[in-house]
Amino acid sequence: MSNVKAYAAKAATKDLEPFDIERRKPTAEDVEIEILYCGVCHSDIHTVKNDWKNAKYPSVPGHEIIGRVTKTGENATNFKEGQLVGVGCMVDSCQDCSACAENLEQYCEKGATFTYNSTDKHLGGHTFGGYSEKVVVDKKFVLNIPENLDVKAVAPLLCAGITTWSPLQQWNVKKGDKVGVIGLGGLGHMGVKLANAMGAHVVMITTSPSKAKDAMELGAHEILISKDQDQMAKHKNSFDFLLNTIPVGHDVNPYIGLLKRDATMVLVGAIEPLDPIHGGGLIAQRKRLAGSLIGGIKETQEMLDFCGKHNIVSDVEMIDIQKINHAYDRVIKSDVKYRFVIDMKSLKNN
Amino acid sequence: MSNVKAYAAKAATKDLEPFDIERRKPTAEDVEIEILYCGVCHSDIHTVKNDWKNAKYPSVPGHEIIGRVTKTGENATNFKEGQLVGVGCMVDSCQDCSACAENLEQYCEKGATFTYNSTDKHLGGHTFGGYSEKVVVDKKFVLNIPENLDVKAVAPLLCAGITTWSPLQQWNVKKGDKVGVIGLGGLGHMGVKLANAMGAHVVMITTSPSKAKDAMELGAHEILISKDQDQMAKHKNSFDFLLNTIPVGHDVNPYIGLLKRDATMVLVGAIEPLDPIHGGGLIAQRKRLAGSLIGGIKETQEMLDFCGKHNIVSDVEMIDIQKINHAYDRVIKSDVKYRFVIDMKSLKNN
Incomplete structure (x- = not known):
């Protein structure tokens, strides 16, 4: 020792x-x-x-x-x-x-x-x-x-890289998919970079209009201000995948509304009780809510190799x-x- | 007219x-x-x-x-x-x-x-x-x-048949899977019969010990009383699939605890707000909560043909x-x- x-x-x-x-x-x-x-x-x-x-x-x-x-x-x-x-x-x-x-x-x-x-x-x-x-x-x-x-x-x-990489891989996010990244912090900014490099159409979903410019520079193709009811209605039932990086309990119902039929929102941050979810929001279009915890060693190496190839860092x-x-x-x-x-x-x- | x-x-x-x-x-x-x-x-x-x-x-x-x-x-x-x-x-x-x-x-x-x-x-x-x-x-x-x-x-x-058949099919329930059917009513009793006929090991999950005998007669192989903490602990992280037929809002956290890693609970009844879900319960073992609404006409015919073959009715x-x-x-x-x-x-x- x-x-x-x-x-x-x-x-x-x-x-x-x-x-x-x-x-x-x-x-x-x-x-x-x-x-x-x-x-x-x-x-x-x-x-x-x-x-x-x-x-x-x-x-x-x-x-x-x-x-x-x-x-x-x-x-x-x-x-x-x-x-x-x-x-x-x-x-x-x-x-x-x-x-x-x-x-x-x-x-x-x-x-x-x-x-x-x-x-x-x-x-x-x-x-x-x-x-x-x-x-x-x-x-x-x-x-x-x-x-x-x-x-x-x-x-x-x-940590931030593999935590966002793993669900994007598990749920087979691919070129052309409309992917929403909810929350622009340590995890969210990696989610935007990685989803962009995978060829997805990346929408940054945030409460803060002030984050729009930064999100676009990081690789988002579009910004959706989650407090704006008209914008939320426009994107209803349209996302192939949502990566929810919000680190605290919150109301996920409006985000579930954004998913396409059979699409999934993965929680990676909120290790806390969420606000009550309406069962009808999952049932009506057969939507899914899931979780994901960091990633395994093999996929961490794959992520690092991908980042090396695509010149991605935090x-x-x-x-x-x-x-x-x-x-x-x-x-x-x-x-x-x-x-x-x-x-x-x-x-x-x- | x-x-x-x-x-x-x-x-x-x-x-x-x-x-x-x-x-x-x-x-x-x-x-x-x-x-x-x-x-x-x-x-x-x-x-x-x-x-x-x-x-x-x-x-x-x-x-x-x-x-x-x-x-x-x-x-x-x-x-x-x-x-x-x-x-x-x-x-x-x-x-x-x-x-x-x-x-x-x-x-x-x-x-x-x-x-x-x-x-x-x-x-x-x-x-x-x-x-x-x-x-x-x-x-x-x-x-x-x-x-x-x-x-x-x-x-x-x-209705009750196709509503339970569709998620069992969508999530590929197969011979030998440990499947829990939560709630023994119109939907639940069909869920037990269908999952049994698909070859699953069917566990009836209910609050009522009085329903045990009936559930076994319908085709359940095991009963899990959800109010019994010891029984619930014994079955933790062990189910391949859960079919949740409870028709009202309720606390799904104990049921999420029963799922294996990467396994799914499908809601078919609760078109109401659920009690707050703890994000950690989904994140820790990458579990999934989903919904399902009745079924399409093609799969309804398939369900009826399956019931004809296996002599299943309500x-x-x-x-x-x-x-x-x-x-x-x-x-x-x-x-x-x-x-x-x-x-x-x-x-x-x-």
């Missing part, structure tokens, strides 16, 4: 502060990674603040990790020192259940080991995330990062780790376009 | 009374049918009482019609006088939109013509249903009835038309096993 520097919350709603954590020495299956960049996801804030009532302290958040390999276990032969790699929301799973067999480790029937706040099988206690100098991860959960991309802007692909604002509490305040106010990424070099300043 | 006897509600919440209605002379495309039996659907009551705020009076309900052909138009060559036929929830549609092209007339983009309470394209006014001596229907909306079945018990297949209680108001009271109290069917001969007594 070795101690490394990190930033951690020691109790709910407290600010994050410098902290020393233990990282294991790599086993034969492991890859040790020096962390270069780590994206700031809203889940980090939910955990620090214990919004989901399951936080373990001290908590080191961070699951959008980009780094370079510093050591490899003898069986981790796919990786070599100096290689650019990524780690997303998971660092392990049972590798034995039907979900793992289908490369859907996020639905592991015994529970995936998430990058932070999960039981640590090696050291006991719980896992620590990417706001840290180093991370040691089983080779199966280490991703190859296309070298042609702006590396620091790749970090958010490991729009990011870089910060030093010392500014993390301020960044959290701004995320909560949706005052970021569209993802903060921590330059982990700044940890050396502590 | 010709006048025929019928039973009609003349205003919301009033009792049904004898009434004379007009039926058109058959056009070249039409089949004229003498009605033998008509099932009593809960929708009839919703319409008579104007629960859905769209009722037109006088209202002649009834969309589970069995009868014999008395006349055929010159182009209705598939039917001949004396033939046993059925008419379900629809009597016409545009035959021109993508839904009609896919044999899903119930989702007709211009609006299907329902058997009652829809605009009548021929006579003006609105359509009158099956609580009547005769009906005249476009040949495309007339079904062949297998002669080997108990004819009076076939009537409810035209469990019915026969009544004379003069008892219709009393029957409605009993349907509202769920005091029927499982469908009232009116013997239309009794109309002659008025």
Whole structure:
């Protein structure tokens, strides 16, 4: 074991502060990674603040990790020192259940080991995330990062990217489909970029007319202001697919009204109670509401390769780790376009 | 045009009374049918009482019609006088939109013509249903009835049967699947019979332990009492498909918990607001909630042929038309096993 520097919350709603954590020495299956960049996801804030009532302290958040390999276990032969790699929301799973067999480790029937706040099988206690100098991860959960991309802007692909990619793939979004992306934040801006690159006709659905220009620059072909009843009526029963990135409970009925017969809206953000859904809205044209949780490791690699080919990265604002509490305040106010990424070099300043 | 006897509600919440209605002379495309039996659907009551705020009076309900052909138009060559036929929830549609092209007339983009309470394209006014001596229907909306079945018990297949058959087919329920049927009423008892005949392992999910014996006799292999937390926990994440026949708004969250990853619950009854759904229940294991409305004419014929082959009919209680108001009271109290069917001969007594 070795101690490394990190930033951690020691109790709910407290600010994050410098902290020393233990990282294991790599086993034969492991890859040790020096962390270069780590994206700031809203889940980090939910955990620090214990919004989901399951936080373990001290908590080191961070699951959008980009780094370079510093050591490899003898069986981790796919990786070599100096290689650019990524780690997303998971660092392990049972590798034995039907979900793992289908490369859907996020639905592991015994529970995936998430990058932070999960039981640590090696050291006991719980896992620590990417706001840290180093991370040691089983080779199966280490991703190859296309070298042609702006590396620091790749970090958010490991959560925001795969979370939007996975449902677009699962529901077979294809060239010419009319796809609505609901909500323009960290997830939504990736949804627009990815759906555009897949050849869909992308409609940004937002409450804020002020976001129209940005959405078009990101790749939306059309804007639908969801508060405008006339616009909503015009688009009724017309969407092949809706990706709903709103991160809180809300009224989904108007969006269900936008779906074509047999079309699906997938929730990826709202891990909260929704307003009452009218059964008739699903029954009348045989519509579907579904959920989706991040994505498996295989599809994460496919997404990264796709992004490499199509030159897609996140729009990011870089910060030093010392500014993390301020960044959290701004995320909560949706005052970021569209993802903060921590330059982990700044940890050396502590 | 010709006048025929019928039973009609003349205003919301009033009792049904004898009434004379007009039926058109058959056009070249039409089949004229003498009605033998008509099932009593809960929708009839919703319409008579104007629960859905769209009722037109006088209202002649009834969309589970069995009868014999008395006349055929010159182009209705598939039917001949004396033939046993059925008419379900629809009597016409545009035959021109993508839904009609896919044999899903119930989702007709211009609006299907329902058997009652829809605009009548021929006579003006609105359509009158099956609580009547005769009906005249476009040949495309007339079904062949297998002669080997108990004819009076076939009537409810035209709505309760197809409403449960269609989602079981759409979602590809197959031999060995674990299928839950939620709610044991007119729809639920058909769901159990059909899913059983398809080879599924059928679990009756009900709040009432008193319904267990009946459900097993209908074809359920297992009973799950939804109020029993231990039983519900035992069945968590285990169902391949859930058919939810509850006819009112309710809490679907416990049922979503029963679905396997990627499995679907289809609502066929609750044309009302549901209690708030927790987004996390859909997201965590990528589950799906969908709706389904009756079924198209092609699949209705397929369902009838399947029922002929497997000797499936509804469990019915026969009544004379003069008892219709009393029957409605009993349907509202769920005091029927499982469908009232009116013997239309009794109309002659008025």
